Structure formats: structure tokens, C-alpha cells
Amino acid sequence: MSALRRAEDLYFDDCGLLLQAEDTLFRVSGDLLASQSSFFRDMQSFPVPPDATKIDGLQVVAVPDSAEDMAKFLKAVLLPTFFPPLPAETTWSTLAPILRLSHKYTVDWLLKRAVEHLSATHPTTHADWRLLEQAAEQGNFMLGASTDVCLDAILLARQLRLDWILPMAFYRLARTKDPEAVLASEELPMQDKVRWVVGLRLLDGPWRTNALECFWDPRGIPGCKAKGNCPEMRIGYRMALARRWDNKENQISLPLDIWGEQTWAAITGKPKVPGMVCQVCVEEMKKLKRAADERFWQALPEIFGLGSWAALEAIKARTMA
Template sequence: MEGCPMVVLHDAPEDTEYFLKAIFDSSFFERPPAPTTIPVVSRILRLSTKYDVGYLRRRALLHLASASPLSLEEYDAMSSTSTFGIKSSFLQLLLADDLGIKWAMPIAMFKVSCSLTIEQILSGVPPTFHLPPSLQRTCLSARNTLIFAQGHDTFCFVHVMDNPGCTNQDQCRSTRSLLLYALTKREILRPMGYFPSSWWEDIDPQELCGACCREGRIQYEEGRRRIWDRLPEMFALPSWEDLRAAREADLARPE
């Protein structure tokens, strides 16, 4: 066209724009920890996979891995490691599912199941993004499991009526009742985190005595670990060990 060779691409204009920017402008899409966004990661990863551009695909996978923890320790650090924030689980899940990147799916499925309402899981993000029926069923099924796990594992301490070492039975019982009420009335689940470390350290001894606080924190942390260990099973995914091996294999490929 006008004396220049032309190639016809059957890709979305937005995808092609980001892909070409990443190729011709090195500052547009740098390696982690440089910040980016999930739309940029998604579009570059899709086309770099399609056209076999190894260095860009690996770079996009590194960004995806920054928000795809495969251990509880990585999960707890995700807010500081993710290069595109922690509120992109819906698009992250669609990307991982479309490209078959299973190691990026557990946390995305977990967050979709917990942070979205049932109606949002079913209706998607109008007008463009919708989960396929198979993922909808998996997330809704896991949501029911997580509702039970939240009460039975992470927050089991709020159901305890009396702690033998308690020094203020009436007040501690009242505090646990208030916590239980706060948990049961929430439509958004928090099975992996509701009380940060600072909460346990700063809690008023008049609200929860030292013995109840120590026992509650132990049960809370043990419950989080039990839920984390079962997440792949809840979402019908391979084990954590297999997912870690798959991630290592993907990220070890030369650029």
C-alpha cells in the first residue's frame, strides 16, 4: 500500500496496538517490578503466544505470576508483588482459562468466588466479559464450600463459647458473638483474611482477653492454612506441587 508492504492481521485493533508498542517501545512493557495493567498483560500475552514472540510472552507471564501466588506466603505478600493490582481477578481468570495457564487460575477463581456476588459471577462484567458456564459452575460450587470453610476453619474461634483460660468470660463471649454476626451478614466472603496481624496485636484486652486472643489467633492461622491447602481441590485443579512445576517450566523458557 503506497509502496510499502502490508500484512493483514485478523486480531483486535487494541490487542495489535499494545503488541506492537511492546515490540517497538521497550519502555511500554518492561519486566516486573515495573507496573502495568491486566488489559496490557492480557493483550500482549495472547498475541505473543499466537505469534511465538518468546521474550514478550515470558515477560507477560512474569507479570501474571506476580499476581498468581502458589503458596500462602506468596498470597499474603501479593498486594506488594502484583504489578497490576489485586482487583483484576475476573479478567485474570478469563486470560488464564483461555490460554490454559492453570497455575494462574487458583487465586483468580478464589477471588472471583469470594469477592463477587452470585449475580456478578453469573452476569459477568457487562457488556464484554462473561465467564463460560463451566467456570461459573465451578466458582459457585466452590463458593458454597468456602462458606462452610470460613466458619469451620478460619473463624472457628468465634463459635467457642468458653475458653478454659479466659479471664473475662462474659465480655469475650460477647465480642465473639459480635464477630460472628459481622461475618454472617456479609455477602462477600473473607475465608483467607479478615483480621490482619495488626488487629490481633492492637485488640483491646477489655474486648478479648489475652488468653482468648492467643487461642483465637492460633486457630485463625491454622484455619487459613487448611483452606489454602485445599484450594486446588475446590476448583478441580492440579495439586500445588504440580502447579508450581508448571509455572517454573513456563518461566524457565528462554526469551
């Protein structure tokens, strides 16, 4: 027992429940945990075995979770400011263990709060996706998420049956620069590896092409201020993108990521200025691109074999009720 250490900020001498996770002891209120969790309520109703390990007269209850995960879970239950509800921000390293352990230990209110945080970064409408992208880092802990985090999000969504999370989770995983990590994952089921590969081929092929049809269809845009310049410039930009895709060193360009406000600004200029497209054409192209993005969004779940948004949103409504 000399190798055990007391958890910082989670060892209270006046409390009667002693949990051990790895080499760390947590001494907390058993009554408070029992009031929040049916798991801990039932656990404390069992008689103490005569051969139970004890410290300071208290039974040591060993749990299989990591000390780091248990610390975050207990802080979320016991300390109101540690994991506040939306719109407060959080991080993946905080959210993931709280999701897992609030589900495992049946802390329903905490699980619902954690699911709300996860849902906020995995929208089910294109409008909410655009708002999330415009928010940049504020509240979006999935921005620039690593392959491991994207995989973990899918695994948690599967484990907790949060199916509406999956379309955006698979889309983010398609951005990975490390496909070997996905295929080598021992936790991701083969069926999900297959849906990822099939979906990736569709994203990187026909759907990427559809996303940029506005560069050459229609060839002439009504009201164009530079009819001798704009059509050729639009096609030129489209061909430049095609050459970029042919460079295997470049990251895969996905339909929703491929052309944003900064790139629109880069090609917008006064009529007949070399290298620029007139404002009339740009505004029409933006409208066509938004329509293409909306069509893609509506198809996104089916691209990965996940059903329809309507069915997924029905699951979300039942879960969050």
C-alpha cells in the same frame, strides 16, 4: 485508504513492514520483528501476491487484532521501557493484550515476561498471598479487579495453559457482586461455570465457618487475662458476623478476606475493658486463624476441582523454565 490513520509513535518512514489493525497503520521494522517472532519471520518469507494492497510501495498486511492491542504489543516488542520485567509495575489493560499477542505471534521472551507479571498476582503459596495483600496497590493490578477482568484472567489462563493461575483467579471471581455476568458469559465454558458455582458454595459455607472457629474453640484460652469477659466477647463477635452474613445485601465474605489486621486491632484491648478481648486471647486466636487459613489455602485448588498445588506448581516450573 483515506480513512486510514497512522499509529502515533509506531509509524516509521524508514521501515519496511506495514501492518493494518482496524483503521490504523503501523509501519515498523520487518527485520526486527522477524528476529523476535517466528510468525513474522515466516510471514515475510512468503511472496507478495500480485493483487496485494499497497501504500507507498509497501504491502499492507491486515491483522485481525484491535488497533489498541496491536499498539501495546508492538510497543512492548520495540520499546524497552514500555513493558519492563518485574518488579516494575503494570496494569491489566496493558498486560492482557501483551499476553494474548505475544503468544499468538510467538514472541517467547515477551510471553515469559508477561506470564511472570501475571503469576506475581496469582500466588501459589499462602505466604506469597499474604505478602501480596500487604503490598496493597503496589504491584497488584488485580486489587479490586472487576468481574470482567477476573473472567478474562481465567480465559487467558485456560488459553495459554497457565493452570497454576486458576485457583486464585476463581477465588477472586467468587468475590463478584454480579453473578449474572459470570453465568451469562458466552466465553466461559459451562464446566468452569459449574466449578465456580460449586466452589462458591463451599467458600460461602463450610470454609467460611472453619475460618472463624478460633472465636469459640477453644472456649477458654490458657493465660487469658479476663476469663469472665473474653469467652463471651469472642462468641459475641462471632455471632455478630453471622448476623452480618444473613444480610443478603452484604457482599459474600470469603475465608481469606473475612478477618484482617484492622479487625484484630478493633477488638484488642486491656483486660476487662467492655467490648474488648485481652491481648493473650487475641494472639492465640491469630495463631489459630493463620493455621485455618493455611489449611484453606492447601485445599483451594481442590475446592474448584483444579487438582493439587503440587501438580499445579510442577506445571508452573515447566512453563517458566
